[in-house]
Amino acid sequence: MTLLDKFKGLIDEISSKELNQDQKDLAIRILEKFEDKDLEYVFQFIAQRIKTGFRFDSAPESNSQTIALLEKDDNLSFVLDENKTKENTLIIGENYDALKNLLLIERERESWRAS
Structure with a gap:
Protein backbone atom coordinates (compact mmCIF):
# COMPACT_ATOMS: atom_id res chain seq x y z
CA MET A 1 0.00 0.00 0.00
CA THR A 52 -10.19 23.37 13.42
CA GLY A 53 -13.49 24.08 11.74
CA PHE A 54 -12.50 24.65 8.12
CA ARG A 55 -15.71 23.87 6.27
CA PHE A 56 -16.94 24.14 2.73
CA ASP A 57 -20.40 25.70 2.65
CA SER A 58 -22.89 23.66 0.74
CA ALA A 59 -24.35 25.41 -2.24
CA PRO A 60 -28.06 26.17 -2.07
CA GLU A 61 -30.21 23.76 -3.98
CA SER A 62 -31.30 25.23 -7.26
CA ASN A 63 -34.80 24.49 -8.44
CA SER A 64 -34.50 24.96 -12.18
CA GLN A 65 -38.27 24.71 -12.60
CA THR A 66 -39.04 27.95 -10.74
CA ILE A 67 -37.79 31.49 -10.44
CA ALA A 68 -38.41 34.06 -7.73
CA LEU A 69 -40.40 37.10 -8.78
CA LEU A 70 -38.71 40.34 -7.86
CA GLU A 71 -40.52 43.63 -7.53
CA LYS A 72 -38.76 46.95 -7.95
CA ASP A 73 -38.75 49.13 -4.83
CA ASP A 74 -38.47 52.75 -5.95
CA ASN A 75 -37.53 53.81 -2.41
CA LEU A 76 -34.43 51.60 -2.55
CA SER A 77 -33.57 52.30 -6.19
CA PHE A 78 -31.02 54.84 -7.32
CA VAL A 79 -29.85 56.35 -10.59
CA LEU A 80 -26.23 57.37 -11.03
CA ASP A 81 -26.65 59.19 -14.33
CA GLU A 82 -30.02 59.49 -16.04
CA ASN A 83 -28.33 60.28 -19.38
CA LYS A 84 -26.70 56.84 -19.59
CA THR A 85 -28.61 53.85 -20.87
CA LYS A 86 -29.67 51.23 -18.36
CA GLU A 87 -27.52 48.33 -19.53
CA ASN A 88 -26.25 47.03 -16.20
CA THR A 89 -28.04 45.66 -13.17
CA LEU A 90 -26.40 45.99 -9.76
CA ILE A 91 -27.26 43.61 -6.95
CA ILE A 92 -25.61 44.23 -3.60
CA GLY A 93 -25.49 41.57 -0.91
CA GLU A 94 -25.91 37.85 -0.76
CA ASN A 95 -29.21 37.32 -2.47
CA TYR A 96 -29.29 33.97 -4.19
CA ASP A 97 -32.72 34.44 -5.76
CA ALA A 98 -31.77 37.81 -7.20
CA LEU A 99 -28.54 36.42 -8.63
CA LYS A 100 -30.41 33.47 -10.12
CA ASN A 101 -32.82 35.87 -11.80
CA LEU A 102 -29.96 38.01 -13.04
CA LEU A 103 -28.52 34.91 -14.70
CA LEU A 104 -31.90 34.29 -16.35
CA ILE A 105 -32.02 37.90 -17.57
CA GLU A 106 -28.51 37.59 -18.99
CA ARG A 107 -29.35 34.34 -20.80
CA GLU A 108 -32.44 35.99 -22.24
CA ARG A 109 -30.36 38.98 -23.36
CA GLU A 110 -27.76 36.69 -24.99
CA SER A 111 -30.42 34.72 -26.87
CA TRP A 112 -31.99 38.00 -28.03
CA ARG A 113 -28.60 39.23 -29.30
CA ALA A 114 -27.97 35.95 -31.11
CA SER A 115 -31.23 36.13 -33.05
Whole structure:
Protein backbone atom coordinates (compact mmCIF):
# COMPACT_ATOMS: atom_id res chain seq x y z
CA MET A 1 0.00 0.00 0.00
CA THR A 2 1.44 3.35 -1.03
CA LEU A 3 1.40 6.44 1.14
CA LEU A 4 -1.17 8.01 -1.18
CA ASP A 5 -3.46 4.97 -0.80
CA LYS A 6 -3.09 5.19 2.99
CA PHE A 7 -4.14 8.84 3.04
CA LYS A 8 -6.99 8.20 0.61
CA GLY A 9 -8.25 5.54 3.02
CA LEU A 10 -7.97 7.90 5.97
CA ILE A 11 -9.92 10.57 4.11
CA ASP A 12 -12.62 8.04 3.20
CA GLU A 13 -12.93 7.14 6.90
CA ILE A 14 -13.74 10.74 7.89
CA SER A 15 -17.35 11.09 8.98
CA SER A 16 -19.76 12.54 6.45
CA LYS A 17 -20.69 15.08 9.14
CA GLU A 18 -17.15 16.42 8.94
CA LEU A 19 -16.66 16.14 5.17
CA ASN A 20 -19.21 15.27 2.49
CA GLN A 21 -18.31 13.05 -0.48
CA ASP A 22 -17.56 15.95 -2.84
CA GLN A 23 -15.19 17.43 -0.28
CA LYS A 24 -13.51 14.06 0.22
CA ASP A 25 -13.05 13.74 -3.55
CA LEU A 26 -11.54 17.23 -3.64
CA ALA A 27 -9.15 16.41 -0.78
CA ILE A 28 -8.04 13.26 -2.61
CA ARG A 29 -7.50 15.20 -5.84
CA ILE A 30 -5.39 17.69 -3.91
CA LEU A 31 -3.28 14.86 -2.48
CA GLU A 32 -2.82 13.35 -5.95
CA LYS A 33 -1.18 16.59 -7.13
CA PHE A 34 1.79 16.20 -4.77
CA GLU A 35 4.85 14.00 -4.78
CA ASP A 36 5.23 11.29 -2.15
CA LYS A 37 7.76 13.32 -0.17
CA ASP A 38 5.19 16.10 0.40
CA LEU A 39 2.09 13.96 0.96
CA GLU A 40 2.37 13.78 4.74
CA TYR A 41 2.56 17.57 5.07
CA VAL A 42 -0.37 18.09 2.72
CA PHE A 43 -2.47 15.47 4.51
CA GLN A 44 -1.68 17.03 7.90
CA PHE A 45 -2.73 20.41 6.53
CA ILE A 46 -6.04 19.02 5.25
CA ALA A 47 -6.68 17.10 8.49
CA GLN A 48 -5.84 20.15 10.60
CA ARG A 49 -8.28 22.28 8.64
CA ILE A 50 -11.04 19.73 9.22
CA LYS A 51 -10.36 19.60 12.97
CA THR A 52 -10.19 23.37 13.42
CA GLY A 53 -13.49 24.08 11.74
CA PHE A 54 -12.50 24.65 8.12
CA ARG A 55 -15.71 23.87 6.27
CA PHE A 56 -16.94 24.14 2.73
CA ASP A 57 -20.40 25.70 2.65
CA SER A 58 -22.89 23.66 0.74
CA ALA A 59 -24.35 25.41 -2.24
CA PRO A 60 -28.06 26.17 -2.07
CA GLU A 61 -30.21 23.76 -3.98
CA SER A 62 -31.30 25.23 -7.26
CA ASN A 63 -34.80 24.49 -8.44
CA SER A 64 -34.50 24.96 -12.18
CA GLN A 65 -38.27 24.71 -12.60
CA THR A 66 -39.04 27.95 -10.74
CA ILE A 67 -37.79 31.49 -10.44
CA ALA A 68 -38.41 34.06 -7.73
CA LEU A 69 -40.40 37.10 -8.78
CA LEU A 70 -38.71 40.34 -7.86
CA GLU A 71 -40.52 43.63 -7.53
CA LYS A 72 -38.76 46.95 -7.95
CA ASP A 73 -38.75 49.13 -4.83
CA ASP A 74 -38.47 52.75 -5.95
CA ASN A 75 -37.53 53.81 -2.41
CA LEU A 76 -34.43 51.60 -2.55
CA SER A 77 -33.57 52.30 -6.19
CA PHE A 78 -31.02 54.84 -7.32
CA VAL A 79 -29.85 56.35 -10.59
CA LEU A 80 -26.23 57.37 -11.03
CA ASP A 81 -26.65 59.19 -14.33
CA GLU A 82 -30.02 59.49 -16.04
CA ASN A 83 -28.33 60.28 -19.38
CA LYS A 84 -26.70 56.84 -19.59
CA THR A 85 -28.61 53.85 -20.87
CA LYS A 86 -29.67 51.23 -18.36
CA GLU A 87 -27.52 48.33 -19.53
CA ASN A 88 -26.25 47.03 -16.20
CA THR A 89 -28.04 45.66 -13.17
CA LEU A 90 -26.40 45.99 -9.76
CA ILE A 91 -27.26 43.61 -6.95
CA ILE A 92 -25.61 44.23 -3.60
CA GLY A 93 -25.49 41.57 -0.91
CA GLU A 94 -25.91 37.85 -0.76
CA ASN A 95 -29.21 37.32 -2.47
CA TYR A 96 -29.29 33.97 -4.19
CA ASP A 97 -32.72 34.44 -5.76
CA ALA A 98 -31.77 37.81 -7.20
CA LEU A 99 -28.54 36.42 -8.63
CA LYS A 100 -30.41 33.47 -10.12
CA ASN A 101 -32.82 35.87 -11.80
CA LEU A 102 -29.96 38.01 -13.04
CA LEU A 103 -28.52 34.91 -14.70
CA LEU A 104 -31.90 34.29 -16.35
CA ILE A 105 -32.02 37.90 -17.57
CA GLU A 106 -28.51 37.59 -18.99
CA ARG A 107 -29.35 34.34 -20.80
CA GLU A 108 -32.44 35.99 -22.24
CA ARG A 109 -30.36 38.98 -23.36
CA GLU A 110 -27.76 36.69 -24.99
CA SER A 111 -30.42 34.72 -26.87
CA TRP A 112 -31.99 38.00 -28.03
CA ARG A 113 -28.60 39.23 -29.30
CA ALA A 114 -27.97 35.95 -31.11
CA SER A 115 -31.23 36.13 -33.05
